[in-house]
Amino acid sequence: xxxxxxxxxxxxxxxxxxxxxxxxxxxxxxxxxxxxxxxxxxxxxxxxxxxxxxxxxxxxxxxxxxxxxxxxxxxxxxxxxxxxxxxxxxxxxxxxxxxxxxxxxxxxxxxxxxxxxxxxxxxxxxxxxxxxxxxxxxxxxxxxxxxxxxxxxxxxxxxxxxxxxxxxxxxxxxxxxxxxxxxxxxxxxxxxxxxxxxxxxxxxxxxxxxxxxxxxxxxxxxxxxxxxxxxxxxxxxxxxxxxxxxxxxxxxxx
Amino acid sequence: xxxxxxxxxxxxxxxxxxxxxxxxxxxxxxxxxxxxxxxxxxxxxxxxxxxxxxxxxxxxxxxxxxxxxxxxxxxxxxxxxxxxxxxxxxxxxxxxxxxxxxxxxxxxxxxxxxxxxxxxxxxxxxxxxxxxxxxxxxxxxxxxxxxxxxxxxxxxxxxxxxxxxxxxxxxxxxxxxxxxxxxxxxxxxxxxxxxxxxxxxxxxxxxxxxxxxxxxxxxxxxxxxxxxxxxxxxxxxxxxxxxxxxxxxxxxxxxxxxxxxxxxxxxxxxxxxxxxxxxxxxxxxxxxxxxxxxxxxxxxxxxxxxxxxxxxxxxxxxxxxxxxxxxxxxxxxxxxxxxxxxxxxxxxxxxxxxxxxxxxxxxxxxxxxxxxxxxxxxxxxxxxxxxxxxxxxxxxxxxxxxxxxxxxxxxxxxxxxxxxxxxxxxxxxxxxxxxxxxxxxxxxxxxxxxxxxxxxxxxxxxxxxxx
Numbered sequence: 077x078x079x080x081x082x083x084x085x086x087x088x089x090x091x092x093x094x095x096x097x098x099x100x101x102x103x104x105x106x107x108x109x110x111x112x113x114x115x116x117x118x119x120x121x122x123x124x125x126x127x128x129x130x131x132x133x134x135x136x137x138x139x140x141x142x143x144x145x146x147x148x149x150x151x152x153x154x155x156x157x158x159x160x161x162x163x164x165x166x167x168x169x170x171x172x173x174x175x176x177x178x179x180x181x182x183x184x185x186x187x188x189x190x191x192x193x194x195x196x197x198x199x200x201x202x203x204x205x206x207x208x209x210x211x212x213x214x215x216x217x218x219x220x221x222x223x224x225x226x227x228x229x230x231x232x233x234x235x236x237x238x239x240x241x242x243x244x245x246x247x248x249x250x251x252x253x254x255x256x257x258x259x260x261x262x263x264x265x266x267x268x269x270x271x272x273x274x275x276x277x278x279x280x281x282x283x284x285x286x287x288x289x290x291x292x293x294x295x296x297x298x299x300x301x302x303x304x305x306x307x308x309x310x311x312x313x314x315x316x317x318x319x320x321x322x323x324x325x326x327x328x329x330x
Numbered sequence: 331x332x333x334x335x336x337x338x339x340x341x342x343x344x345x346x347x348x349x350x351x352x353x354x355x356x357x358x359x360x361x362x363x364x365x366x367x368x369x370x371x372x373x374x375x376x377x378x379x380x381x382x383x384x385x386x387x388x389x390x391x392x393x394x395x396x397x398x399x400x401x402x403x404x405x406x407x408x409x410x411x412x413x414x415x416x417x418x419x420x421x422x423x424x425x426x427x428x429x430x431x432x433x434x435x436x437x438x439x440x441x442x443x444x445x446x447x448x449x450x451x452x453x454x455x456x457x458x459x460x461x462x463x464x465x466x467x468x469x470x471x472x473x474x475x476x477x478x479x480x481x482x483x484x485x486x487x488x489x490x491x492x493x494x495x496x497x498x499x500x501x502x503x504x505x506x507x508x509x510x511x512x513x514x515x516x517x518x519x520x521x522x523x524x525x526x527x528x529x530x531x532x533x534x535x536x537x538x539x540x541x542x543x544x545x546x547x548x549x550x551x552x553x554x555x556x557x558x559x560x561x562x563x564x565x566x567x568x569x570x571x572x573x574x575x576x577x578x579x580x581x582x583x584x585x586x587x588x589x590x591x592x593x594x595x596x597x598x599x600x601x602x603x604x605x606x607x608x609x610x611x612x613x614x615x616x617x618x619x620x621x622x623x624x625x626x627x628x629x630x631x632x633x634x635x636x637x638x639x640x641x642x643x644x645x646x647x648x649x650x651x652x653x654x655x656x657x658x659x660x661x662x663x664x665x666x667x668x669x670x671x672x673x674x675x676x677x678x679x680x681x682x683x684x685x686x687x688x689x690x691x692x693x694x695x696x697x698x699x700x701x702x703x704x705x706x707x708x709x710x711x712x713x714x715x716x717x718x719x720x721x722x723x724x725x726x727x728x729x730x731x732x733x734x735x736x737x738x739x740x741x742x743x744x745x746x747x748x749x750x751x752x753x754x755x756x757x758x759x760x761x762x763x764x765x766x767x768x769x770x771x772x773x774x775x776x777x778x779x780x781x782x783x784x785x786x787x788x789x790x791x792x793x794x795x796x797x
């Protein structure tokens with residue numbers, strides 16, 4: 077149990093990723109080595125096109141690298157089939173998207189409940205869990221509203237509750253505040269931070285907004301598909317950094 | 331359950347598109363069913379026409395159907411009365427048989443010698459009271475009023491002719507046949523009058539005929555010449571009571587119907603009377619196979635070694651089978667055509683849904699829905715469209731059929747000489763309704779399959795990037 081707590085939530089080793097645009101192959105990530113610490117609030121910072129989203133996609137197991145290895149929650153994802161990956165995501169990873177990506181025909185309650193339905197949880201347990209989560213994000217009174225009846229900030233709070241529904245090991249948030257005004261964005265950031273601390277879940281999110289830096293435990297700066305720097309603002313949970321100190325130093329100097 | 335709920339909500343999400351698709355499905359289903367109802371009515375009308383005229387089954391000499399009309403005496407059924415009684419008393423047949431009646435069919439020449447015209451005809455002898463009972467048969471409750479068979483209770487030397495025979499023999503005026511104008515420039519007949527010896531022969535048949543022969547030109551009279559069993563011609567002078575529509579022009583143009591005893595006397599003279607067929611009309615058409623077996627067993631018992639056979643009305647009337655085949659082919663063609671339209675309509679709708687919901691598909695996959703879950707979702711939507719369209723189509727077809735049936739429209743079937751009520755028989759055609767509905771639902775589900783497959787195979791990151 078002790079070991080699991082210290083286990084990195086994601087390890088990327090020598091990862092390359094490129095996309096094909098018409099006849100041109102565009103390299104997006106180049107030889108990425110990264111360790112995401114458990115129970116930390118990790119921020120990927122970088123300008124548009126730096127590879128933040130692609131890196132999140134790999135860590136979130138919705139894409140696979142062209143080269144290198146991605147291990148998430150101790151599982152090498154390269155070897156998993158599509159269905160195994162789906163089950164793995166369902167059990168281990170929560171997603172928060174820039175455009176909220178709620179299912180428009182489901183109510184707030186049902187959106188949060190959906191991952192639990194996929195997990196086959198009993199209706200009574202589902203109800204208790206969703207009610208608790210909606211209370212945590214302050215949307216108990218909006219349980220029966222459709223996403224179209226909610227404000228941007230409220231929708232993102234629903235998305236946060238949905239991401240946390242299955243108590244994942246890791247929550248991926250791709251520019252979660254980009255579509256919100258600064259005040260709402262700050263509130264959402266604050267909420268995510270509180271949720272991370274409350275549920276002891278690793279959060280990794282991308283942003284090109286430097287104002288989020290203060291919220292981060294670990295700050296990873298990307299530029300042109302390579303990690304420019306890794307700054308760890310807080311002491312590690314255990315002595316994880318010393319275990320991987322060489323790895324981190326190398327990246328930081330890149 | 332979640333898949334079904336999501337599918338329903340997704341369909342309701344784009345109501346206009348769903349309604350348009352639903353209407354296409356419903357109109358398709360209704361069209362198929364209305365044509366099927368029309369086709370079913372034709373089937374029942376034809377079946378009823380044949381069964382009321384000749385029964386479901388006929389016992390004949392094995393070769394009569396092919397060769398008998400030219401020489402009925404050679405293929406007549408001797409001692410048929412014994413078989414008739416056997417059928418009426420047989421415990422297996424008694425409950426199935428409605429009417430069993432002998433008939434005699436022969437070829438001859440009918441002449442209106444006062445007008446100097448004649449034509450070849452088919453003479454048919456019937457037992458009039460049996461025919462009136464047979465005409466009451468209406469298993470499918472068609473909106474028809476069976477005409478009374480006028481020979482029942484009439485003198486033995488009376489006859490009924492088809493409308494075509496009445497027209498050619500210039501009997502329309504005395505028989506008061508409507509829509510049957512006399513020829514504009516009918517030349518006086520130049521043919522020889524009935525030869526004296528033939529006239530004398532006719533006179534011998536029934537002395538009373540002589541009186542009627544002198545009754546004057548306003549009376550509808552014909553002389554019917556037929557080949558006698560011994561090869562010599564025989565003539566009967568007949569009083570025509572009415573011209574009756576025989577349902578089909580071919581029969582209308584040749585039919586001379588007379589009483590069985592008169593026909594037997596004409597064909598067999600003083601020899602033992604025979605019948606060319608025993609018509610067996612059943613209460614229910616579905617009993618035909620069982621009745622056929624029972625009749626064959628009875629024949630084997632009563633007339634062993636005789637070349638008697640049992641033929642059903644479909645074999646005796648190839649036109650019936652050909653007509654059904656034609657309508658079945660058209661029905662199949664219409665179903666295929668509409669099925670194709672449904673395939674493309676539902677496919678197009680589902681393709682549009684996949685494109686619109688690409689980001690949503692990416693989201694669902696991100697949160698852990700498997701590819702099969704995405705496929706199920708879209709196929710369920712297609713299935714729901716199919717089910718709703720089929721239900722709406724069936725309901726519409728039933729309503730339209732009810733309204734049209736009450737409008738009292740008529741139509742003239744090909745080959746028929748009389749207009750029939752236009753009836754669309756959808757209600758009660760359970761097999762057709764269920765078959766059409768299931769067919770359309772399956773097509774709708776199939777047409778949703780490809781878009782569903784495409785949706786399930788979308789790359790998650792590309793789906794999430796979709797604008």
